Amino acid sequence: MPDITSQLLEQVLEARLERRCLQIVGGGSKEHYGRPSRGSKIELSGHQGIISYQPDELVLTVRCGTRIEVIQALLAEKNQMLASDPPQYNGAATIGGSVACNDSGPGRPWTGSIRDSVLGIQLITGKGDKLQFGGRVMKNVAGYDVSRLQCGAMGCMGIVSEVSLKVMPRPAHSLTMKLEINSHIDALEHMSLLARSAYPISGNCWIDGIQYVRFEGAYSAVEKAAKDYARLFPDANELRDGSSFWGSVRDHHHSFFRSSRRLWRLSIHPTAQYSELEPGLIDWSGAQRWIPGEHNMTEMVAALSPIGGNASLIKGGIGEEDVFHPMDEGSQRLHVALKSKFDPDRIFNPGRMYSWL
Amino acid sequence: MSRDKKAVLEMAFRQIVGEGFVISDKETQKPYECDGLSMYCEESMLVVLPGTVDQLKEVIRLCRIHEVPVVTRGAGTGLSAGAMPAPDGIVLSTARLNKIIAIDEKARTARVQPGVRNISISEAAGRYGLYYAPDPSSQIACSIGGNVAENSGGVHCLKYGLTVHNVQKAELILVDGTEITLGGDGLDVPGFDLLALIIGSEGLLGVVTEITVRLLPRPESVQVVMAAFDDVTQAADAVGSIIAAGIIPAGLEMMDRYAISAAEDFCSAGYPKDAEALLLCEIDGSESEVHEHCARVAELFKTHAATSIRISASEEERTLLWKGRKSAFPAVGRISPDYYCMDGTIPRSKLAAVLTAMSEMSDHFGLRVANVFHAGDGNLHPLILFDNSVPGEFERAEAFGASILELCVSVGGCITGEHGVGMEKIRQMPIQFSDSEIALFHELKHCFDPAGLLNPGKGVPLLKHCQEYRAARQFA
Structure with missing residues (x-):
């Protein structure tokens, strides 16, 4: 697979010279996420390939255009995986896009986000510099953590052209139990109870009146957890095809995501309760909630202000409206200042995250 | 710092935090002169201990107005002189914010x-x-x-x-x-x-x-498997095979011959003193999982020619096996008047090569070195033994340390895994980072602290010092 770093650098330098903005595009699977940007496209899907993979060091280094599906298949050969289980969106999602959006699967509260597994990056800045931060070792505290700073930054500070990640062993066994719980309030209580246990949980979600819990880990521990669960909740039973269910939640194939309504995602205190916003899907043990509805950002901010948390409009954004929860003035000032250091001419993804960034 | 300015500030700080919580005399300031790396010492103008967050904010406001450098200090246990005071600034202690x-x-x-x-x-x-x-x-x-x-x-x-x-x-x-x-x-x-x-x-x-x-x-169960090896490479390979088998131990520590012997003399944990390397592998989880994994780990140790294997049978035994490792630093402190703890990280596959190179360096600098190693994550803590009372020994220990850090970077690792750069490793930053990367660090700092009042002179070196360092190394 080709290394096209030098072409990417040229394109950045050219754009900078012409004062032309660049929209960073990987596999194109996350167009629904964030605001529309402007400028010409800089395509990263050709910048593919595994640079190194050392299974017994748990370290993988890849080019940003490498697809998640390809990475997971390679890791599976050695019985390993990307712990954060990033969405694959029909195979189109790339590692670069997943890092840029810090996109995680249903196991996020237990296995961490992609930000948690990033060890180092190569970054192409708006000045056309190619810089290295972090490294390929598990622990590295020299210098500021510029690598993790790029996770979720949606390319606003630069192009993450290579990334080194900590990978994890695949669990030896996986088992999903389901239980009917009609009200989302009861489901939250149930989730909280589970989360406080020492069982090897790796998924805890509620949808369509059903509570799903996934146990993963050593064979004996998983079997014991499932048995205890069934004893405590006699109405619970095993979901046969657990992996396709969790895959449908992760990749948004589940029928819940097919509605034509706008879709909000809340990142919130896991036990927070509120009356105005009825969730259609609760994930991450209560810390992530999906709300279908025609609310606007002002209404969401008002509804969340007494209980904390933040809202993102994931589907159905109209025109120029802001889709991410507004931040305080101090943080906003720091965002602008940081952007100006990495990308002084504001060529990367202008407006993609916030209208003012 | 003029005496007048110090007196004015002292009075102002006392009004904010109360009479007893500003330290200005040399004697009482003594414990604040350094952190855990006591070779790096400095006296600050004043030590200020706010008792509330509001007081802390007021202290910072005053420092901003008078352009007084601020070195924030927790418990002072750091190992890179990150909390070493600035002579014209204050030490801002968070000790009273302990709720x-x-x-x-x-x-x-x-x-x-x-x-x-x-x-x-x-x-x-x-x-x-x-x-x-x-x-x-x-x-x-x-x-x-x-x-x-x-x-x-x-x-x-x-x-x-x-x-x-x-x-x-x-x-x-x-x-x-x-x-x-x-x-x-x-x-x-x-x-x-x-x-x-x-x-x-x-x-x-x-x-x-x-x-x-x-x-x-809290996990339901925790146990430790200890194994001794008469070859460091075998021990390192054994670690790799545990990971490759899909087991992530809660802790995975290695000690070399020097460290084993010092620790055993110190606390009689039952370590075999004739071993070249000792591994401690902690497994946690449910009872059955711990049982399953401990047996598997012991098996893997056996295939890597472990000379002895011991699985803790009780909480007391587990604590005892850890005691040696946890007291390795003071144990080494007993066999040498002083020691200097380094903190590089390396890919584990390079361990044997790094230890061999380090042993050659030890001969070259004429100083002994003991190694404790967070083997699971590649974080190496070489302890260089020296005697500060012998003129020139600390300087030699420092030079030895710098060579170790360079070695770590050259095999794909980094200069600090967990202790931080602080004052201590600031000179080695240009081994790991280019001038453009270091320039960007300065720009990041500028976004948060344009006047450069917070912990000045630490963490990120001046660019001209980087160039000087590189030039000096070239001719070393």
């Missing part, structure tokens, strides 16, 4: 002030069956604020992560008085990950006034 504000059992989080000791969090959370996972060796003394500044690890971080993986939210005050909440009540927050940027920033960007950490349920 656990709340433990949220349901969300499994604890809200704490920065001066709270690491171990106090687990003690307080214990009544809910919860604990705080990162456990640096200094955990009985070190503060959570200091852990945030250094992104501290510990023996359990291969499985449970560093501070950055276990902090959910923090309140930060910038030197211009701006107050910012980093992270949030949920798991992810839109926008740049400023929380990750602050963690490990060594007090150069802001002062953290409150921290929300994540807590974990």
Whole structure:
């Protein structure tokens, strides 16, 4: 697979010279996420390939255009995986896009986000510099953590052209139990109870009146957890095809995501309760909630202000409206200042995250 | 610093924090002259100990107005001179900000002030069956604020992560008085990950006034498998095979011959003193899982020619086996008047080569070295033995240390895994970073602290010093 770093650098330098903005595009699977940007496209899907993979060091280094599906298949050969289980969106999602959006699967509260597994990056800045931060070792505290700073930054500070990640062993066994719980309030209580246990949980979600819990880990521990669960909740039973269910939640194939309504995602205190916003899907043990509805950002901010948390409009954004929860003035000032250091001419993804960034 | 300015500031600080909480005399300031790396000492103008967050904010406001440098200090257990005072500045101690504000059992989080000791969090959370996972060796003394500044690890971080993986939210005050909440009540927050940027920033960007950490349920069972080897490479390969078998131990520590012998003399844990390498592998989880994995690990040790294997049969035995490792530093301290602890990280596959090279360096510098190693994550702590009372020995130990750090970078590692750069490793930064990368670090600092008042002279070297260092190494 080709290394096209030098072409990417040229394109950045050219754009900078012409004062032309660049929209960073990987596999194109996350167009629904964030605001529309402007400028010409800089395509990263050709910048593919595994640079190194050392299974017994748990370290993988890849080019940003490498697809998640390809990475997971390679890791599976050695019985390993990307712990954060990033969405694959029909195979189109790339590692670069997943890092840029810090996109995680249903196991996020237990296995961490992609930000948690990033060890180092190569970054192409708006000045056309190619810089290295972090490294390929598990622990590295020299210098500021510029690598993790790029996770979720949606390319606003630069192009993450290579990334080194900590990978994890695949669990030896996986088992999903389901239980009917009609009200989302009861489901939250149930989730909280589970989360406080020492069982090897790796998924805890509620949808369509059903509570799903996934146990993963050593064979004996998983079997014991499932048995205890069934004893405590006699109405619970095993979901046969657990992996396709969790895959449908992760990749948004589940029928819940097919509605034509706008879709909000809340990142919130896991036990927070509120009356105005009825969730259609609760994930991450209560810390992530999906709300279908025609609310606007002002209404969401008002509804969340007494209980904390933040809202993102994931589907159905109209025109120029802001889709991410507004931040305080101090943080906003720091965002602008940081952007100006990495990308002084504001060529990367202008407006993609916030209208003012 | 003029005597008048000092007197004026002293009075002003006393009005903010109270009479007894500004230290100005040389004698009482003594303990604040250095952190855990006592070779780096400096006297500050004043030491100020605010008792509330509001007082702390006032102190910072005054420092901004009078352009007084601020070195924030937790428990002073750091090992890179990150808390060494600035002579014309104040030491801002968080020692009195030591309240656990709340433990949220349901969300499994604890809200704490920065001066709270690491171990106090687990003690307080214990009544809910919860604990705080990162456990640096200094955990009985070190503060959570200091852990945030250094992104501290510990023996359990291969499985449970560093501070950055276990902090959910923090309140930060910038030197211009701006107050910012980093992270949030949920798991992810839109926008740049400023929380990750602050963690490990060594007090150069802001002062953290409150921290929300994540807590974990206590595992049902914990056991340790100990194995001795008469060859370091075999021990390193054994570690690789555990990982390749899909087992992530809670802790995986290695000691070399020197460290084994010192630790055994110190606390009689039952380590075989004739071994070249000793591994301690801790497994936690459910009873059955621990049982299953301990047996598998013992089997793997056997295939890698372990000369002896011991599985702890009780909590007492587990504690005893750990005791040797945990006291390795003081144990080494007993066989040498002084020691200098290094902190490089390397890919584990390079361990044997690095140890061989280090042994050659040991001959070259005429100083002994003992090694303890967080084998699971490649974090090496060579302890260079020297005698500070012999003229020139510390300088030789420093030069030896610098060579070790260069070696770590040359095999694909880094100059510091968990102790931080501080004052100590600032000269080695240009081995790991280019001038453009270091220039960017300065620009990041400028975004948060344009006047450069926070922990000046630490963490990031001046570019001209980088060029001088590189030139000097070329001709060394």
